[in-house]
Amino acid sequence: MQIFDAIIIGAGFSGLYQLHSLRDKLGLKVKVLEAGEGVGGTWYWNRYPGARCDTESKAYSYYFSKELYEEWNWSERYPTQPEIEKYLNFVTDQLNMRKEIQFNAQVTDLIFDENRHIWRVLLKNKEQYFAKFVISAVGCLSFANVPTIPNRDLFRGEVYHTGNWPKKNPNLKGKKIGVIGTGSTGIQVIPEVAKLAKKLIVFQRTPNYSVPANNYKLTEADQIRANEEFDKSKQLMLQHRGGHPWKHSNKAAKKTNPVERTKLYEKAWDNGGLSFRDTFSDLSVDLESNNTASNFIKDKIKSIVHDHHTADLLTDFDHPFGSKRPPIDTNYYETFNRKDVELINIRNNPIESFVSNGIKTSKQHYELDVMIFATGFDALTGTLLNMNIEGNNNIKLKNVWKSGPITNLGLLIPNFPNLFLITGPGSPAVLTNMPRAIEQHVEWISECIHFMITKNYQTIETTSKAADKWGNTVQDAVNDTFFLSAKHSWYLGGNIPNKPKVFIPYAGGLNKYRKLCDMVALAKYDEFIFTEEK
Numbered sequence: 001m002q003i004f005d006a007i008i009i010g011a012g013f014s015g016l017y018q019l020h021s022l023r024d025k026l027g028l029k030v031k032v033l034e035a036g037e038g039v040g041g042t043w044y045w046n047r048y049p050g051a052r053c054d055t056e057s058k059a060y061s062y063y064f065s066k067e068l069y070e071e072w073n074w075s076e077r078y079p080t081q082p083e084i085e086k087y088l089n090f091v092t093d094q095l096n097m098r099k100e101i102q103f104n105a106q107v108t109d110l111i112f113d114e115n116r117h118i119w120r121v122l123l124k125n126k127e128q129y130f131a132k133f134v135i136s137a138v139g140c141l142s143f144a145n146v147p148t149i150p151n152r153d154l155f156r157g158e159v160y161h162t163g164n165w166p167k168k169n170p171n172l173k174g175k176k177i178g179v180i181g182t183g184s185t186g187i188q189v190i191p192e193v194a195k196l197a198k199k200l201i202v203f204q205r206t207p208n209y210s211v212p213a214n215n216y217k218l219t220e221a222d223q224i225r226a227n228e229e230f231d232k233s234k235q236l237m238l239q240h241r242g243g244h245p246w247k248h249s250n251k252a253a254k255k256t257n258p259v260e261r262t263k264l265y266e267k268a269w270d271n272g273g274l275s276f277r278d279t280f281s282d283l284s285v286d287l288e289s290n291n292t293a294s295n296f297i298k299d300k301i302k303s304i305v306h307d308h309h310t311a312d313l314l315t316d317f318d319h320p321f322g323s324k325r326p327p328i329d330t331n332y333y334e335t336f337n338r339k340d341v342e343l344i345n346i347r348n349n350p351i352e353s354f355v356s357n358g359i360k361t362s363k364q365h366y367e368l369d370v371m372i373f374a375t376g377f378d379a380l381t382g383t384l385l386n387m388n389i390e391g392n393n394n395i396k397l398k399n400v401w402k403s404g405p406i407t408n409l410g411l412l413i414p415n416f417p418n419l420f421l422i423t424g425p426g427s428p429a430v431l432t433n434m435p436r437a438i439e440q441h442v443e444w445i446s447e448c449i450h451f452m453i454t455k456n457y458q459t460i461e462t463t464s465k466a467a468d469k470w471g472n473t474v475q476d477a478v479n480d481t482f483f484l485s486a487k488h489s490w491y492l493g494g495n496i497p498n499k500p501k502v503f504i505p506y507a508g509g510l511n512k513y514r515k516l517c518d519m520v521a522l523a524k525y526d527e528f529i530f531t532e533e534k
């Protein structure tokens with residue numbers, strides 16, 4: 001029986017760097033199991049029209065190797081899905097990693113053998129592998145949320161979910177298209193689909209605040225400057241709570257006079273992008289300050305959208321700005337000025353069922369050739385819980401996480417020895433520029449495994465007491481913010497019926513979190529339990 005030192009599940013940003021770290025730095029025998037036909041993870045599956053990262057390309061890159069960074073040239077301020085997929089293929093080939101990756105390998109079961117201290121990993125095709133360590137690199141947004149709408153089978157048209165978009169792009173030209181969902185994805189796909197459709201109907205449950213991306217092509221000079229500023233950008237990102245390359249504002253919106261405040265919002269709006277959130281220091285902790293941002297965005301939307309009724313629907317917010325993941329867009333609001341685009345409020349006119357030629361709401365029937373679900377994901381826990389994961393005494397993860405995920409630092413779960421989670425629940429993950437959170441986790445995990453090897457340790461496990469303590473830290477961190485006021489947000493499990501409503505990521509900031517993790521390593525992981533190799 002062949003036993004790997006480590007099996008990594010997933011070949012996206014996290015799986016690839018974890019493979020490189022364990023294989024090339026520690027010299028371990030590693031296998032990567034990837035459900036897709038290629039590398040990319042999120043950026044393999046989300047290939048819908050308009051799919052693009054909201055983080056700027058020069059920051060949405062690996063920083064573990066300056067050489068690698070300098071060898072790649074991004075073409076636009078924000079990278080498109082095809083370009084990110086290409087980048088991850090480039091990294092895979094540069095580091096010669098393809099031979100360790102098995103594609104079309106969907107993991108169904110992870111069973112810990114307590115006698116032999118190894119994990120048995122089963123695939124959908126019934127193949128099985130064994131490994132001392134398993135590292136989950138499955139991503140935070142990988143389990144699609146497809147709403148159950150009655151009579152799906154009656155509908156004669158095409159149905160797609162943005163998170164599982166077909167590799168062969170469907171032809172949408174001249175069709176009557178419906179889109180459900182106006183989160184970050186809907187806001188990206190809607191302007192692109194509108195250009196192709198004969199008629200586009202957007203079914204909106206909750207409007208979202210969106211800020212212009214202000215995308216542009218990068219020049220050779222931009223690339224040279226990015227390379228020169230590599231160290232400086234890296235330092236900025238390490239100090240930023242979200243891992244982004246800019247400084248936090250130290251100005252409170254409330255304490256800034258209205259004229260100056262508007263001037264700063266205008267500047268941030270023109271600059272575009274996620275840094276709008278950092279225009280002032282108190283937007284996520286003070287409602288009065290937050291209202292100044294919300295009202296500014298509302299006024300902007302109303303100045304763009306001509307039809308008053310549509311503008312009212314697009315600004316009928318039910319949560320403070322930033323309490324849900326704030327999207328950025330290219331011509332989202334402008335799209336509603338097209339004659340062939342209609343916005344339907346499904347909060348007071350809910351979708352009832354599919355019909356053979358479209359969809360029926362409580363008030364009307366809409367003819368459609370294509371229905372696109374941009375309805376998001378069972379985030380952070382969905383993919384893990386969709387596998388059968390059994391730890392000590394055959395304890396099932398599904399049962400242990402019934403009331404919400406329990407982890408220590410988002411990295412390890414009590415009773416699941418030698419199973420590490422990259423950007424797992426309880427870590428900053430989705431609240432950050434993901435490659436920064438991923439690099440921090442991969443480096444921590446690799447260092448921990450290296451420590452175990454030098455000490456001749458066989459297993460690492462966290463105690464329930466330490467995990468409960470970390471759970472309290474995660475809850476304390478979010479209590480200081482507005483995140484809990486967005487009841488339907490996926491950060492809180494609010495988008496999935498019957499999912500426990502607990503705030504999942506750690507909201508205390510990646511910079512603070514990194515220090516906490518470093519302290520654990522410095523203390524030689526003293527709050528973890530190790531067993532020795534026999």
Ligand code: NA7
Pocket residue numbers: 141145147148180181182183184185186204205206325346374375376377430488490495
């Ligand atoms: P999101 O942000 O979860 O958005 C999903 C959208 O779909 C949102 O507008 C939801 O409305 C809507 N939705 C979800 N379920 C339903 C049902 N059953 N009926 C009607 N409308 C529904 O997912 P995204 O893919 O846009 O973004 C996910 C992340 O990917 C994003 O934050 C970035 O990090 C990248 P709701 O607001 O719940 O009323």
